[in-house]
Amino acid sequence: MRTVVGLVLLAALAVAGCSVPQQGPAGPPSIVIGAGQEPDNLNPILGYAPDGAAKVFDGLVDRDAGLRLTPRLAERLPEATADGLTWTAKLRQGVKFSDGTPLSAQDVVFTYKSVLDPKVNSTIASRYDALAEVSAPDDSTVVFRLKYPYAPFGQFLTLGIVPRKAFDGQDINSAPFNTAPIGTGPYTVDQWRKGDRMVLKANEGHWDKAPAIKTVTFVYVTDDNARATRMASGEFDATVLPPRLAGTYTGKAGYKLVRNPSADYRGLGIPSALPFTSDPRVRVAINTGINRQAMIDTVLAGAGKPAATPISPYLTEWYDPAAKFDFDAGKAGALLDEAGWRLGSDGKRAKDGRPARLPILYPAEDSLRKDLALAVGSDLAKLGIDAPVEATTFELMLQRQKETAAVWGGGDPYDPDSAAYTLLHSRYSGQPGYVNMTLYNNSQVDAALDTARRNLDPGVRKQAYRDFQQAYMADPAWAFLVFLDHTYVMRDKWNGIEEQVEPHDHGTVHAVWWNIEHWSPK
Template structure:
C-alpha cells in the first residue's frame, strides 16, 4: 500500500508545477542529491568505499567508465613478479593530503596494514586474505607480499589512502578521523550531520582534478517513497529511485531518467540448516518455482536481468549462460514430491508432520525488496509452501539467518572472486557480518572458487568459474532473483555524466555521480 500511495502522491506533485526546482541567486555551482544510503563512517580502513569513487580519497588505482583499472596515486599500474607473489607500486610525486601534508609510501603501507590488524574492526579485511605484508621500501615505493598467488589482487588497490599521522596514539575504531577525514580526493568534508546530510566542498589543491561543482550535498533518505516525494517537491537535483517510481518522470520537462546497468543482485538467501531447506533438492525446487521474468516485468518495470548465481552477465568473460533456472512450477512441485514434501488437504506441503515453511524477511524501508519478497512469497505459496513475508531490519535479518530466508543484495562487476568467494565459500559459514549469510557449504563450490582465485592462467580461471556455476545450480544456497538496472531521476542541467556498470554500493560513491568531480553545469 505504501508504494501505491507514494506513486499517487509523486504523480500529483510532478503534475502540479514542480517540474523544476526554483533557482536561487547565482553562485558557485552546487548540487543536492537524495541518497538512499548513509555511510557508517568515512574511514577506508574500516570499509568506506573500498572499490574507489570515494570522493574524499584516492586509491593507488582508479577505474574509468569501462571499469578498466587506471593509475591513481600510483604513477602507473603495479609491477607483478612472475610467481604472482610480489606487487610493486610507485607513487606520484607532489601529491598532498587536504591538510597540506605530503603523501608518502608509509601512508599506503599503514592503510593496508591497518585493514589487516585484528584489533581493527574492518569490514573489508576478508578482501585481503591473500595479503601477507606490505612495506614502504622508500618514500615513493610500496611492495605488497602475498601468501599465495591471487589473480585479481590489482582490483583491491582502489582502496582510499589515509595519512598515518592522523592516527598516532589513537584507536582507529573510534578515531575522530572516521567522521572528519583527511584525504587526497577531489572533495573534502565540510559538514556531516548524521541521519540528515553531508556537505562536500571541492578540493582546490587536488593533484589532478579541480571540480567545477564546488559543493555537493548528500541528503540521506532511506525510505524510497519519501525520497521520491522530496525529489518531486524540488528539494533535490538528483536521486536514486526504484524503477516504477522513476518512471513517473518519463517525458517530464526539465528532468531526465538515467538507467545504469549493474552487477547488483537481489536474492533470496535460503538457510541451509533449516529442516525444510537443508535438502538441496528443496532449494532447487524453490529456484525452479520462482518467476524471475515476471519480477523484472512488473517490480522492476523491465529494468533488470534474471539471476541464478552472483556472477553477473556484465562479467561476460566469466559468466556461464547455461547456469540458470527455467521457471517451471510443475517441475518444482514434482521435485518437492520426490523429496517427500507432499501437499495435504489444506493445500500446504508437509513431511513427517513438519510443515514446509519458509519465512521471508526484508528491510522495512526498502520498497523494492518488499515487492520482491511479496513476489517470491506468492510464487512459493503456489507450490504449497508457507512463506510469510515480514518487514524488519538488517540486524535482525542477520540474527535470524538460521531460521528464515531474507532478501539480500550485493555483487560487483570487477571480478567474480569478489562477487562470490566470501558469499559462498564454506570457510565463511558462521562468521559474523555480511559473509555467507546462508551458512552454505559445498565442497565442489569451495574447490572451484579456490582454484579460480589462485590460478594465474586466465583460461584455467574461466574453467574454474564454469565449474563453480555448474556446481552451484545443482546445489543452490540462494535463489538469486535479478540483477538490477539502477535508476535515477535528475534535473537535466549537468554535463559530464558517463555510464558505468555499477556495483551494489550506489549511495555516496558509485551511482550515476561516480565521476561528479568531472561534471559541469550546462
C-alpha cells in the same frame, strides 16, 4: 500500497507545478543529491568506499567508465612479478593530503596494514586474505607480497589512502578521523550530520584539478517514497529511485532519467540448516518455482536481468549463460514431491507432520525488496509452501539467518572472486557479518573457488568458474532473483555524466555521480 505511492508522488508533482523548480541567485555550482544509503563511517580502513569513487580519498588505482583500471596515486598501474607473488607500485610525485601533508609510501603501508590488524574492526579484511606483507623500501615505492598468487589483486588497490600521522595515539575504531577525514581526493568533508546530510566542498588544491561543482550535498533518505516526494518538490537535483517511481519522470521537461546497468543482485538467502530447506532438491525446487521474468516485468518495470548465481552477466569473461533456472512450477512441484514434501487436502505441503514453511524477511524501508519478497512469497505459496513475508531490520535478518530466508543484496562487476568467494565458501560459514549468511557448505564449490582464486592462468580460472557455477546450480544456497538496473532522476543541467556498470554500493560513492568531480554545469 502502489496506489498510495502514486497519489503521494502525483500530489508532490502538483505542488512542484510539474516543472523544473526555479534557480536561485547565481553562485558557485552546487548540487543536492537524495541518497538512499548513508555510510557508517568515512574511514577506508574500516571499509568506506573500498572500490573507489570515494570523493574524499584516492586509491593507488581507479576505474574509468569501462571499469578498466587506471593509475591514480600510483604513477602507473602496479606491476606484478611473473609468479604473481609480488606487486610493486610507484607513487605519483607532488600529491598532498587536504591538510597539506605530503603523501608518502608509509601512508599506503599504514592503510593496508591497518586493514589487516586484528585489533581493527575492518569490514573488508577478508578482501586481503592473500596479502602477507606490505612495505615501503623508499618514500615513493610500495611493495605488496602475497601468500599465494592472486590474479585479481590489482582490483583491490582502489582502496583510499589515509595519512598515518592522523592516527598517532588514536584507536582507529573510534578515531575522530572516522567522521572528519583527511584525504587526497577531489572533495573534503565540510559537514556531516548523521541521519541527515553530508556536505562536501571542492578540494581546490587537488593534485589533478579542482572540481567544477564546488559543493555537493548528500541528503540521506532511506525511504524510497520519501525520496520520490522530495525530488518532485524540487528539494533534490538528483536521486536514486526504484524503477517504477523513476519511470514517472519519463519525457518530463527539464529532467533526465538515467538507467545504469549493474552487477547488484537481489536474492533470497535460504538457510541450509532448516529441516525444510536442508535438502538440495528443495532449494532447487524453490529456484525453479520462482518466476524471475515476471518480477523484472512488474516490480522492476523491465529494469533488470534474471539471476541464478552471484556472477553477473556483465562479468562476461566468467559468466556461464547456461547457469540459469528456467521457471517451471510443475518441475518444482515434482522435486518437492521427490523430497517427501507432499501436498495435503488443504493445498499445503508437509512431511512427517511437519509443514513446509519458509518465512521471508526484508528491510522495512526498502520498497523494492518488499515487492520482491511479496512476489517470492506468492510464487512459493502456489507451490504449497507457507512463506509469510515480514518487514524487519538488517540486524534482525542477520540474527535470524539460521531460521528464516531474507532478501539480501550484493555483487560487483570487477572479478567473480569478490562476488562469490566470501558469500559461498564454507570457511566463512558462521562468521559474523555479511559473509556466507546461509551457512552454505559444498566441497565442490569450495574447490572451484579456491582453484580460481589461486591460479594466474586465465583459461584455468575461466574453467574453474564454470565448474563453480555448475556445482552451485545443483546445490544452490540462495534463490538469486535479479540483477538490477539502477535508476536515477536528475535535473537536466550537467555535462560529464558517464554510464558505468555499477556495484551493489550506490549511495554516496558509486551511482551515476561516481565521477562527479568531472561534471560541469550546462
